[in-house]
Every structure is written in structure tokens, then in C-alpha cells.
Amino acid sequence: MLEYTYTPMPKRHPLMFPGSKRVAVVVTFNLETWDMVKDSDAPYYAGGPAILPNLLPGNVADFPNYSWREYGQRVGIFRMFDACDSFDVLPSCTLNAVTCERRFEMVEAAMDRGCELVAHNYEQGELLWKHANDIDAERQVIKKTLGVYEQTVGRKAAGWLSSSLRGTVNTPQILVENNCKFYCDLMNDDQPYLINTGKGPIVSVPYSNETNDFTLITRRGHTTDEVSAILKEELSVLYEEGAQSCRIMNVGLHPHVSGRAYRNRSLKEFLEYAKSLEDVWWATREEIADWYMVHHQEHFEQPPT
16 A cells, blocks of 8 residues: 655645755665576566667576676775765665675675665565565565565664665555665655555655666766766755755666766766755765654645554
């Protein structure tokens, strides 16, 4: 069950983050891991557009597409961590359970820095929509994912982002059953809001498919200069609007895309601009969710329950 109210921005009460911060900026690094092959003759959708077309059957290794993504795990992610380190910014990192099992060094680098870690399905190519009509099968995938997360991180996961954002109408309810606080798949707002699941509320802390390197670079072909300008323009508008009512800006980045040497500058230039603004809240998603659960009644006339 997934329900939320349609309340357009002009009908909401003004909302202000702690310390009168205008915008919560969340830089998201996606620590994703794919199977090299699947036991299937169908083309293998590995969680995003392929760098080369004409996908091979799942049971045949597609080395150009597989190794393109693996570059991010071997090289790109560490270049991105270095960029954030230089501006004293902690990214929020989503991670597949198999990343913990097969590519732990990526997770370890995030944990050593104190980054927020967000559960991000079991394996990147195993999409929850396949279980849209079988809630028990979806529960099993989510429970298995959260179990690996807890064993690796040493605490229960506070929130969830589905692989390719392909959750189901049952996903928020299953997350509430597992004591998660926030859900990121819905990209329909610049502010947090409550989702009613029938089992209790969960906070929508939106991810973004617009301020996202896959969309900007891989799908639309923007240059490094253009990506830098787009991200700064987005933040400048949200920052102005946030003087009246706070906003969230998520920047979704993938190590095999933004971790390339010639693209890394766009991340650095965005961070330099964001750090120059006084009223930016460098919050984790969990901090946003905890704060909103206390203040949501100030936001809507009749908040969802």
C-alpha cells in the first residue's frame, strides 16, 4: 500500500530546516554491483543504459558493458571520494548487498569517512518490479538485503533506494515493517513528505533522475562544463526559493560515470559553489527524515497519517 496527499507547493505552510537552512544538499554516490552473467537467454538489464548497444543474452558475458561499470569500483569511486574530501563533504552512499560481499573496499572507504549508507537492493540487476504481484517474494529480497547491510555496517538500515528506482506499491510498507524511516524512489518533490503505508508512515526523501549523471551525461550527452553549470543553476534556484520554504537537492552520481578523470571537475566545481553558500544544510537522509517526522504537522493542513 502506498498513499500520499497531493498538496501543491502554494498550498503548504512554509518549512525551515534547522538553523534556518534553506537547502539540504545530498550528494549521493551509488555503490552498485552487477552480476557478470545471469541464467537467462533474455538481454540482461544491468540497472542502467549500456555504454554499447545490442545487449547480449544474460548468460553471455558482455565485457564492454560489465567492465565499463567495474571501472567505477576499481578507480572512479576513489577519485570521487577524494573530490568530496577536498571540500570536507560526506556523500550519502547507496549500496547493494552484494557490494558488501564482493566489493567491500568501496563500502570500507565510505565507512572510514563516516558516510551515510543507504540500502539499495540486493544486486543491481535484480529489480523489485519483478515481484510486483508477489509481496512475499519482495519481502524476501528486502529482508535478505537488510540482513547483509546490518551484518556489514553494524546497525540496521534507516532507509532504502530501489535499484533503478523500480520499487513496487508494496515496497514502502515492507520497509516500515522492517523499521526503516525513509524511502527515496519517489522523485515528485523538492521537499520531504509522508507516505502512508497502512502499517505506519515513512518519509519520502526524494532522489533525483534529473540532477543525475546518468541522465545528464549518459542519456543526454552533456559536457563536463554543462553538467557543472546545470548543477549550480539548480542549486541557485532552490537556494532562492528556500528563503521562503526549505528545499532538498539530491545529486545522484555513479562512479563509472562521474568518476572518469575528465568529468570529475564538474563535481568539484559544484561542491565549491555549494560550500560558498551560507545556508546549506549538509544533511544525511536520516537526519532529514528524523527532523521531518517531528515537524511534518507544520507543513500540511491535514498531513497523512
